Amino acid sequence: MPHTTVEYSGTLVEALDRPAFGAALHEALVTVAGGRAGGCKTRFVRHDDLFIGDGSAHHAMIHVEIALLSGRTPEVKRALTEAVLAALREHTAPTPQYAVQFSVDLRDLDRDAYVVHENPRTAS
Template sequence: MPHITVEYSDAVTDAFDRPAFAKDLHEALVTIAGGRAAGCKTRFVRLDETYLADGSPHHAMIHAELALFAGRPPEVKRELTGAVLALLRRHTAPTPALELQFSVDFRDLDRDAYAKHDEPRVTV
């Protein structure tokens, strides 16, 4: 169920190991928040244009937004966002030419308003 969107500046494309980050993130979601690995969905969005701080090109960012069903206590949310921040830093190679900002946000999804449909896989 967890939906994760990760936006990142184009300048960090080569430095950010997205597959390794997603693998470790899904494991953290299961361990910390009780999610199901089979339900985790992580989308990466490369931002071709960002304006950070004073607009100079040496600024870059990676921002992760986590969306899970409501009901987790604040301490679980804090532990999860802290773990995600650490994973972002671990899976991003040093970028000395950039001033890189990492951030994480958590939002609750309303279980009553969420809709989903799984299309069965057809095997030929």
């Protein structure tokens, strides 16, 4: 925990440094929101078939959705979304040929309903 999904335009595959952004994202989840480093999970989803704005080819997007256990204050949530947005800007190379929209959405997971089971490693 937490779970993050990063959806991005296929046209940005070379511009978005996914490993560096993932590391910065996980660091922010731990330092800003008090997440557990070993529980951070991020999935990158490339989209090659998007319709943005008027549909012209010069539009692109990166959207980050974070699912975090409930209980953080609005101030912590805002600080986290700002840190994630800053990391996105830092780890996305300039693409003057595209108008890139960056967005971050943070959602609470109900602590009473969320369940996780970790299967311990077995010696081989």
